[in-house]
Amino acid sequence: xxxxxxxxxxxxxxxxxxxxxxxxxxxxxxxxxxxxxxxxxxxxxxxxxxxxxxxxxxxxxxxxxxxxxxxxxxxxxxxxxxxx
Amino acid sequence: xxxxxxxxxxxxxxxxxxxxxxxxxxxxxxxxxxxxxxxxxxxxxxxxxxxxxxxxxxxxxxxxxxxxxxxxxxxxxxxxxxxxxxxxxxxxxxxxxxxxxxxxxxxxxxxxxxxxxxxxxxxxxxxxxxxxxxxxxxxxxxxxxxxxxxxxxxxxxxxxxxxxxxxxxxxxxxxxxxxxxxxxxxxxxxxxxxxxxxxxxxxxxxxxxxxxxxxxxxxxxxxxxxxxxxxxxxxxxxxxxxxxxxxxxxxxxxxxxxxxxxxxxxxxxxxxxxxxxxxxxxxxxxxxxxxxxxxxxxxxxxxxxxxxxxxxxxxxxxxxxxxxxxxxxxxxxxxxxxxxxxxxxxxxxxxxxxxxxxxxxxxxxxxxxxxxxxxxxxxxxxxxxxxxxxxxxxxxxxxxxxxxxxxxxxxxxxxxxxxxxxxxxxxxxxxxxxxxxxxxxxxxxxxxxxxxxxxxxxxxxxxxxxxxxxxxxxxxxxxxxxxxxxxxxxxxxxxxxxxxxxx
Amino acid sequence: xxxxxxxxxxxxxxxxxxxxxxxxxxxxxxxxxxxxxxxxxxxxxxxxxxxxxxxxxxxxxxxxxxxxxxxxxxxxxxxxxxxxxxxxxxxxxxxxxxxxxxxxxxxxxxxxxxxxxxxxxxxx
Numbered sequence: 001x002x003x004x005x006x007x008x009x010x011x012x013x014x015x016x017x018x019x020x021x022x023x024x025x026x027x028x029x030x031x032x033x034x035x036x037x038x039x040x041x042x043x044x045x046x047x048x049x050x051x052x053x054x055x056x057x058x059x060x061x062x063x064x065x066x067x068x069x070x071x072x073x074x075x076x077x078x079x080x081x082x083x084x
Numbered sequence: 085x086x087x088x089x090x091x092x093x094x095x096x097x098x099x100x101x102x103x104x105x106x107x108x109x110x111x112x113x114x115x116x117x118x119x120x121x122x123x124x125x126x127x128x129x130x131x132x133x134x135x136x137x138x139x140x141x142x143x144x145x146x147x148x149x150x151x152x153x154x155x156x157x158x159x160x161x162x163x164x165x166x167x168x169x170x171x172x173x174x175x176x177x178x179x180x181x182x183x184x185x186x187x188x189x190x191x192x193x194x195x196x197x198x199x200x201x202x203x204x205x206x207x208x209x210x211x212x213x214x215x216x217x218x219x220x221x222x223x224x225x226x227x228x229x230x231x232x233x234x235x236x237x238x239x240x241x242x243x244x245x246x247x248x249x250x251x252x253x254x255x256x257x258x259x260x261x262x263x264x265x266x267x268x269x270x271x272x273x274x275x276x277x278x279x280x281x282x283x284x285x286x287x288x289x290x291x292x293x294x295x296x297x298x299x300x301x302x303x304x305x306x307x308x309x310x311x312x313x314x315x316x317x318x319x320x321x322x323x324x325x326x327x328x329x330x331x332x333x334x335x336x337x338x339x340x341x342x343x344x345x346x347x348x349x350x351x352x353x354x355x356x357x358x359x360x361x362x363x364x365x366x367x368x369x370x371x372x373x374x375x376x377x378x379x380x381x382x383x384x385x386x387x388x389x390x391x392x393x394x395x396x397x398x399x400x401x402x403x404x405x406x407x408x409x410x411x412x413x414x415x416x417x418x419x420x421x422x423x424x425x426x427x428x429x430x431x432x433x434x435x436x437x438x439x440x441x442x443x444x445x446x447x448x449x450x451x452x453x454x455x456x457x458x459x460x461x462x463x464x465x466x467x468x469x470x471x472x473x474x475x476x477x478x479x480x481x482x483x484x485x486x487x488x489x490x491x492x493x494x495x496x497x498x499x500x501x502x503x504x505x506x507x508x509x510x511x512x513x514x515x516x517x518x519x520x521x522x523x524x525x526x527x528x529x530x531x532x533x534x535x536x537x538x539x540x541x542x543x544x545x546x547x548x549x550x551x552x553x554x555x556x557x558x559x560x561x562x563x564x565x566x567x568x569x570x571x572x573x574x575x576x577x578x579x580x581x582x583x584x585x586x587x
Numbered sequence: 588x589x590x591x592x593x594x595x596x597x598x599x600x601x602x603x604x605x606x607x608x609x610x611x612x613x614x615x616x617x618x619x620x621x622x623x624x625x626x627x628x629x630x631x632x633x634x635x636x637x638x639x640x641x642x643x644x645x646x647x648x649x650x651x652x653x654x655x656x657x658x659x660x661x662x663x664x665x666x667x668x669x670x671x672x673x674x675x676x677x678x679x680x681x682x683x684x685x686x687x688x689x690x691x692x693x694x695x696x697x698x699x700x701x702x703x704x705x706x707x708x709x710x711x
Contacts, residue, residue, distance in 0.1 A: 227670070227671065227674075230671070231674060231678075234678050235678075238678075238681060238682060238685055241685055241689070242685070245689065245692075250693075250696055253689055253692055253693055253696070254693070254705070254706055256685075256689055257618075257686070257689045257690070257693065257705075257706070258706070260682060260685055260686055260689065261612065261621065261625065261686070263682065264612070264625050264628060264629060264682060265609075265628075267675075267678065267682075268628065268629065268632040271632060271636060271671055271675055272632065272635065272636070274671060275635075275636045275639050275667070275668055275671060276639075278665075278667045278668070279639055279665075284667060
């Protein structure tokens with residue numbers, strides 16, 4: 001039985017996997033930070049689907065603001081592109 | 085066995101006083117006078133609370149079981165055994181926290197003199213180090229155990245970074261990266277135990293542990309493995325000892341006193357938890373024993389190879405952690421008493437050596453045995469203190485190291501493994517050689533290149549000598565009257581062996 | 588045939604995250620990439636912990652006025668997993684902050700983000 005709820009969960013699971021792989025394959029560190037943030041937001045939706053709405057909210061805040069913010073500060077203070 | 089049913093007043097103070105002091109010191113930032121007053125008063129308050137406090141419990145949620153008569157009990161066979169997030173303050177906790185807070189006072193008083201700027205931030209980190217150690221030694225539930233280990237490892241990184249040397253920054257980076265693995269492992273172990281037993285409290289979990297259910301055995305093994313991983317990480321045991329040895333070696337010597345106190349308390353606390361929960365699993369004690377033997381051997385061998393007194397001490401601390409875990413993982417009453425007593429003694433005599441190292445740090449340029457020499461002529465009392473510390477560390481009779489090592493040797497003989505006794509003897513002999521290589525070169529070797537003005541360095545603060553005298557007094561006290569310490573440790577050892585579900 | 592229910596899928600996603608995170612932390616050379624891999628690893632552990640407590644067809648473990656008290660203990664998802672994860676998210680953020688700070692300091696010292704160059708250093 002596949003309903004709309006399950007479809008969202010499928011999409012989120014696939015999004016998590018793709019986001020995680022894509023984040024680590026980027027040469028541009030800024031893009032990698034944003035992609036890992038996207039992966040974390042998909043994780044927040046999955047938390048919602050797994051009946052943990054409080055965690056979903058926390059994860060959404062952390063994923064959109066804090067984690068990418070901290071990493072982006074780090075990137076601006078160091079360098080944006082991975083050296084060869 | 086009725087005990088006080090209300091929450092103990094003193095247990096929150098061990099957490100609140102360091103946190104408040106840390107916040108206040110952070111705000112004070114670099115006003116030296118206010119910082120020294122605040123820090124000294126807070127650590128004195130911790131000492132006073134640890135001495136005055138009665139023994140008892142503190143619950144955050146949950147409650148003790150209610151008897152039909154209306155009283156409260158801790159008997160495990162009654163239904164309604166529903167303790168949840170819980171701290172326990174007993175004799176073991178009392179001596180451990182008392183020693184840790186005395187050392188905190190000494191370290192804080194020395195640290196105020198040694199750092200030029202950001203003093204407040206640094207000393208607040210020292211207070212938080214004490215707090216994480218106090219959490220881990222008092223705790224009786226997985227949740228706070230895990231939080232204590234995680235917070236502790238983050239704070240260690242901060243304390244190490246304070247030296248500002250490249251080597252300490254690298255050590256902090258590596259240590260923090262690995263904390264991700266061990267923290268995640270401990271969280272998963274916690275979740276597995278919760279899933280198997282349904283309780284976060286360790287006492288409840290031990291009673292509900294399905295040891296006879298073969299289908300759950302693999303889950304228990306995975307949980308055991310992850311707990312041992314975090315034990316190894318928090319205590320700096322063998323396979324990943326370079327992480328912790330780098331941390332010890334690259335922090336300020338006085339900060340290393342608190343770092344090693346923290347990791348010894350974590351070793352004792354997590355080791356006892358592993359023994360209580362998984363002690364009946366086959367191979368559990370063998371795994372722990374092999375880890376500790378490996379730690380002792382590697383630690384002393386690496387200590388022999390070092391040419392810097394700080395790094396010699398760092399690896400010796402690692403190898404003596406192996407002595408502590410040897411006693412705990414034997415699992416007999418005598419062995420556990422030996423392990424706990426060794427932890428107490430280790431903290432004291434390594435502090436003597438580290439304070440002597442701090443003195444060398446003030447006098448010479450660095451602590452390398454190649455560049456520094458002839459300190460004994462300029463600071464004879466420092467040399468005396470270092471030699472006393474070395475005697476205590478290598479188990480020479482009038483000092484405290486002897487008393488705990490003899491208990492460990494007897495325990496391993498009674499356990500039926502004389503090999504372990506030989507390893508303990510080897511560790512103490514090698515400790516002696518490694519330490520005297522450093523002490524001879526630094527203190528006794530004649531000063532080959534006397535550059536009078538340049539090599540003079542700072543004068544040693546008088547506070548250092550006072551702290552050294554106090555610690556040497558404790559060393560000799562425990563060496564002459566070991567019962568003073570063992571009386572505190574007996575109860576914990578008996579409980580772990582015979583009634584493991586009681587904290 | 589394995590049933591592709593939500594719990595199984597979430598475990599798979601958690602496994603993917605943990606494997607990718609571990610691999611990234613071990614094999615990638617860039618320090619910022621290592622930190623991103625660490626966030627992936629901690630996300631994976633969080634997902635595994637939440638999934639452990641999931642009950643198929645259960646309800647959120649918040650006792651609302653309309654919920655029947657009798658059905659709640661059997662139907663609600665286990666609360667301990669989420670309780671741990673809430674702390675783990677916060678600890679993950681602070682660990683990331685510490686790692687980024689150390690990385691910035693090391694970059695100022697060495698001028699590179701390559702872990703093989705930064706961490707190579709010899710001890711005195």
